[in-house]
Amino acid sequence: MLDLLAEAGVECLEDAGADAMDIEHLYVSNMASGEFEGMTGVMNALAHDLGAMTAYTQRVDQTSSSGGADIYAAWQSIASGASEITLLVGGEKTTHQSTADTTDVIASIAHPVEYKTGVTLPSFAGLTARHYLERFDAPRESLAKVGVKKHKNGVDNPNAQFQKKVNLETVLESPIVADPLRLYDLCPITDGSAALLFCPESVAQEYTDEYAVIAGVNGATDTHVVHEREDPTVMGGVVESGKGAYEMSGYGPEDIDVAELHNMFTILEFLQMKGLGFAKQGEAWELVEEGYMERDGELPINTSGGLKSKGHPLGASGVAQGVEIYEHLVGEAGPRQVESDVGLCCNVGGFGNCVITTIMEAAR
Structure with missing residues (x-):
């Protein structure tokens, strides 16, 4: 999981020409690292791996729409003036689990009344x-x-x-x-990650x-x-x-x-x-x-x-x-x-x- 997150984060920073120490807010969109890998606090671990230890970190979980919710959160961090450089990285690691176990974790999205019937x-x-x-x-x-x-x-x-x-x-x-x-x-069941860098338009123009x-x-x-x-x-x-x-x-x-x-x-x-x-x-x-x-x-x-x-x-x-x-x-x-x-x-x-x-x- 952390390898996936770090790979996307590094490629995004390199593509933008930004440095990890420039990151003021670091958001991680992830649905179930605890259930799939027994790991919480992935946002703090990623800040360490990227070398962005001074950044404010936050993990956003909105089930399978976590990535979109984190785009909303990253946009808010910039629009509010709270941050000038916000890195958003989303990721999930699932394929090491059995199909039955992965399906069960995903099925827990349903209402408990629906879930207990096997929906x-x-x-x-x-x-x-x-x-x-x-x-x-x-x-x-x-x-x-x-x-x-x-x-x-x-x-x-x-x-x-x-x-x-x-x-x-x-x-x-x-x-x-x-x-x-x-x-x-x-x-399919998938492992993967993706990243986007957010900043005010005036800051973006300094880069590209x-x-x-x-x-x-x-x-x-x-x-x-x-x-x-x-x-x-x-x-x-x-x-x-x-x-x-x-x-x-x-x-x-x-x-x-x-x-x-x-x-x-x-x-x-x-x-x-x-x-x-x-x-x-x-x-x-x-x-x-x-x-x-x-x-x-x-x-x-x-x-x-x-x-x-x-x-x-x-x-x-x-x-x-x-x-x-x-x-x-x-x-x-x-x-x-x-x-x-x-x-x-x-x-x-x-x-x-x-x-x-x-x-x-x-x-x-």
Whole structure:
């Protein structure tokens, strides 16, 4: 865990041309280092390993949206004037545990009443996917095409866990996990880390002419008990966090050039597209059929490969979304590059229990 955090932190500082001793605030987004590795206090240990011992440290845990929540916290540290240099590092180490043990830790995100009945997040996703397909008369292939797209994008991401294409037949014939969802509809268990450096724009200009600005960021919470939601296909946390981020930034859905959505299950891409205003209710699957979200489409979504191909290292995922959008805005996304001035990332905790939406724009 610490090795992962330190590697991302060092690379981020080197990329920015900053020194560890310049860090005033150090934030670590992590969901479960205690459960997975029996280690707490990771933020203090990281400060030691980076050589940033004078910095104020804080660990942010908001389950699988920890990374997005930490972007919000790091932005607040700068916006409030409390810090001029804030380093955010997100990470998770899980693959050394068995699949059953890792699934159990992740399932603890659910409400205790749900958890004790054996409910896991894939089961929520399967139930929701079945409801969506039947309610909106969507073909099963539309979900499979989301998986195919993510693997195609992951090929060009050197940091993706899976860098190979899959075809529609492979997805549709993979083992069933939570009907109708199959293996290629779900994200893998992942180790990983990512980092971002935050500072006032005036300070950024001392380092470089190419940087990205947080134009809007907002968080929201939905019902913790999933079956209490009025409509299971509407993620209230996505709707409300997106609304707040749009209002703060002055942008709307039509202004977004590239987006990273939290699609640990293929069905979540459809639900977030609706919640963020990219699609009307029940029509996201039609946009998939039209190629709307492809890299060369109207709105490229998950050019990184998304959580299915890039991987889902829990506490790092929201930070990695921010890194992907940043790279597009400064023109450093390599073969994944999309011409863009404004990007959005949406990081989801649990099954929409808590959500952070961030809008970033290129420096002007």
